[in-house]
Amino acid sequence: MNKKAVCFDMDGVIVDTMRHHVEAWRHAFNINGYDHEELIFYLREGMPGKKTIVDVFNHSNVEVNEELIERIYVQKRDYFKEHAQYEFIEETVSTLIALSDKRIPIAVVTGSRKEFVSEVLSKLPVTFDIIVTGDDVKEGKPSPEPYLLAMDRLSFKPSEWLVIENAPLGIQSAKSAGAYCLAVETTLEEKYLKEADQIIRPKEMLLQVKSLIKGMK
Structure with missing residues (x-):
């Protein structure tokens, strides 16, 4: 072969x-009133950021609007940039x-x-x-x-x-x-x-x- x-x-x-990405995702969801276990994000590794957000909300059967998607996306990105090592x-x-x-x-x-x-x-x-x-x-x-x-x-x-x-x-x-x-x-x-x-x-x-x-x- x-x-x-x-x-x-x-x-x-x-x-x-990945642990830093997951930490950033959890932070962004948490400050908007949503809490998810780490595995939810590990299983979505590789998925584009905004698609990840939509998929996580779909998994939880929660409706989401574009404003919230954009807010979580920016908050996750900014947290990762500031804290990731x-x-x-x-x-x-x-x-x-x-x-x-x-x-x-x-x-x-x-x-x-x-x-x-x-x-x-x-x-x-x-x-x-x-x-x-x-x-x-x-x-x-x-x-x-x-x-x-x-x-x-x-x-x-x-x-x-x-x-x-x-x-x-x-x-x-x-x-x-x-x-x-x-x-x-x-x-x-x-x-x-x-x-x-x-x-x-x-x-x-x-x-x-x-x-x-x-x-x-």
Whole structure:
């Protein structure tokens, strides 16, 4: 099974930010009179911000208007910008370096805003061939659009791509785009990741990628 390019989700795969995103979401909902458990937001990782808000309200059978959606969206974004601190996931950084050394094309596909993505990726010791952010697509994950957009920028078939994800919506997006998906247990347990082709722990990432990528044997 020789894959020729690797695409990484960012939040929860490259960088440990999901707990800060979840904290910011809970804060924004709470100050507007709504309280939700953390899992509600972890399961919606990768979904565009305003769509997340609508989906959470739909899940609770609560009607919502555009004014409230916009207010929660801005409050979440501002809280995250002010409070978020993050660290890179060491196993992913090691994998990125190994791929870069072998000149294997690497991409990032994330629902995060371009401004934040640029800030994060600028601190890494590698350069990505393709970057797709939430600002680049009409439909975010679980739609296949983000991954298809990345794939269209290189000449490989979808089946020649390996995607590394950590959340159900990202897995759905990658699989719908035709890629082989490794799910890494960084933010959610295995039971939430079963749609992936393979589920791994962070420490297994480099070994599994080497086994799948042409030119890394």
